[in-house]
Amino acid sequence: MAYQVLARKWRPLNFAQLVGQEHVIKALANAFANGRLHHAYLLTGTRGVGKTTIARIMAKALNCETGVTAEPCGVCSACTQIDAGRFVDLLEIDAASNTGIDNIREVLDNAQYAPTVGRFKVYIIDEVHMLSKSAFNAMLKTLEEPPGHVKFILATTDPQKMPITVLSRCLQFSLRQMTPQQVSGHLQNVLHAEQIPFEAGALPVLGHAAxxxxxxxLSLLDQAIAYGAGQVEEAGVRAMLGAVDQSYLFEILAALVAKDGPALMTAAAGIAERGLSYEAALHELAHLLHQVAVAQAVPGALADDLPQRAQILAVAGALAPEDSQLYYQIALHGRRDLPLAPDEYAGFTMTLLRMLAFAPAEPGQLKAQPAGDASPRPVAPAIVSPPAPQAVAPAPVAAVPVQAPVARPPAVQPAEPAPWEDAAPVAVATVVDLPPPQAVTPPRTPEVAEPDIPPVVEEVVVAAAPAEFDGDWRALVAQLKLGAAGMLAQHAELVDHQPDRFALRVAEAHKAVATRDYQDKLRGALSEHFGRPIQVDVALGEATGDTPAAIALREKQARQQAAEATIQNDPFVQALVRDLGATVLPDSIRPL
Incomplete structure (x- = not known):
């Protein structure tokens, strides 16, 4: 027997086998059960959602030998002939091939005759919007008041092209697109029935591609079975579709979280080595960022059977919501601009670098320089900027800015030059606010004789040489450039530590970031930081909320609550609410 493709072999034969069209099935089943039969039905929806299939099931429900029923028997002569396409009172017309008025006039002339063997004469007109204007006008009267033994079932993918006069004469049902979960669930049932081995991770990929x-x-499933030589594998399906392996996408997001440019370029190079489409990579990245944003805003909306659910939740906890929104928008623009780039690799990498460059700064990341700051760079402008030129004239100020230009006691001259941090305040005070020498000399002597050199020296030493671990795991994670291992460190709780060993605990919800690969990367980063081999032991268990990610989330929520309280208690805002009926939108408030 010749092979029958899955799309035809698994076409539903009754309402119970239909997937994803419950709103249509319920209305039709109730109508058939109560005998409320309309003379014309219009089924609309995109390709492959079941328009023709539902029309044939309706024909069986109308002509089943057991009577008009919502559950045709499927074994009587009428049901079997309709399934085989041989029922004489069922006429299927392709309006795309029969668009003229002559074709429709022939149909209408035959409609007046009684059915040959069935209870009703059923006309299924597919892609009815392709009919010409004259053909529509010719069928209006018959469509409105057909003989009692005639039923019209029209199907179209574009109802907007149909005349309103035809739409008003039909009972219209809009068929929905299938969700990826519904598609993958049906494919799983088909594979079980066909006894074909498969990997569970391949089905959501097919469901998304459909x-x-x-x-x-079902057509893609046929192709995947042929590609895998009788089995369906996730790697084979991704290669067949040209999709991007999700692990590379998580590597990209991990590098963006850690602000690690080299790791970002390494992930991009990994996609190039696999020969995958960069346009598909940006498409998948935008889709993943959408799932991350959904997990951040409405965690319950994320499907429980999603293969990468744990990893998506881990990224959602490590990435700020505003960052995910920004990255999503950049991915969309990068995909749009990809044809304009010198080549796809350049367009893809520039999109990633744009995400890295435009990431919002965390509070306190950019330190503002006050007017009297003692940093080395503002010293020269502070000396030159005063409007009085006579105060800048003395040569000692320009030659040695760390020495007092005037009115210094003799004890100051042999002193060693002070660091730049100590010179700036003295120079500014001398130029801007210079009183008579005898009035200034007494308070200045102790300032110069007792400079704050030791604290400055100690601070420089601490920054230059690596210190031993003091137990602050969050501060240590902030110092390290972990790249992909940053998600493991952010969601890990420090249980115990020794000079050469760190014991970490990760919650079950984040076990996807506790793999051996992430542990090895974290071990390497810690060993490089401390200059000696470090052992990292990661165990899964009940977290207490002391992970860096959890602490950062609590701090962010506290800042948000404080900002909302400040706005709500502001007198001006309260006056607006009281006098003008204004409303404060909490979602619009952002802490500084």
Whole structure:
């Protein structure tokens, strides 16, 4: 027997086998059960959602030998002939091939005759929007008041092209696109029935690629079975579709979280080595960022059977919501601009670098320089800027800025030059606010004789030489450039530490970031930081909320609550609310 493709072999034969169209099934089943039969039905929806299939099931429900029923028997002569396409009172017309008025006039002339063997004469007109204007006008009267033994079932993918006069004469049902979960669930049932081995991770990929069409999903499944030589593997399906392996996407997001440019370029190079499409990579990255944003805003909306659910939740906890929104927008613009780039690799990497460059700074990351700051760079402008030129004239100020230009006691001259941090305040005070020498000399002597050199020296030493671990795991993670291992460190709780060993605990919800690969990368970063081999032991268990990610989230929520309280208690805002009926939108408040 010749092979029959899955899309035809697994076409539903009754309402119970339909997937994803419950709103249509319920209305039709109730109508058939109560005998409320309309003379014309219009089924609309995109390709592959079941328009023709539902029309044939309706024909069986109308002509089943057991009577008009919502559950045709499927074994009587009428049901079997309709399934085989041989029922004489069921006429399927392709309006794309029969668009003229002559074709429709022939149909209407035959409609007046009684059915040959069935209870009703059923006309299924597919892609009805392709009919010409004259053909529509010719069928209006018959469509409105057909003979009692005639039923019209029209199907179209574009109802906007149909005349309103035709739409008003039909009972219209809009068929929905299938969700990826519905598609993958049906594919799983098909594979079980066909006894074909498969990997569970391959089905969501096929469900996503089908774009809501069950027929397309079954056709892709046929192709995947052929590609895998009788089995369906996730790697084979991704290679067949040209999709990007999700692990590379998580590497990219981990590098963005850690602000690690080299790791970002390494992940991009990994995609190039696999020969995958960069346009598809940006598409998948935008899709993943959408899932991350959903997990951040409405965690319950994320499907429980999503293969990468744990990893998506881990990224959602490590990435700020505003960052995910920004990255999503940049990914969309990068995909749009990809044809304009010198080549796809350049367009893809520039999109990633744009994400890295435009990431919002965390509070306190950019330190503002006050007017009297003692940093080395503002010293020269502070000396030159005063308007009085006579105060800048003395040569000692320009030659040795760390020495007092005037009115210094003799004890100051042999002193060693002070560091730049100590010179700036003295120079500014001398130039801007210079009183008579005898009035200034007494208070200045102790300032110069007792400079704050030791604290400055100690601070420089601490920054230059690596210190031993003091037990502050969050501060240590902030110092390290961990790249992909940053998600493991952010979601890990320090349980115990020794000079050469760190014991960490990760919650079950974040076990996806506690793999051996992430542990090895974290071990390497710690060993490089301390200059000696470090052992890292990671165990899964109940977290107490002391992970860096959890602490950062609590701090962010506290800042948000403080900002909302400040706005709510502001007298001006209260006056607006009281006098003008204004409303404060909490979602619009952002802490500084």
């Amino acid at each position: 774009n809501g069409s069950m027929r397309d999903a």
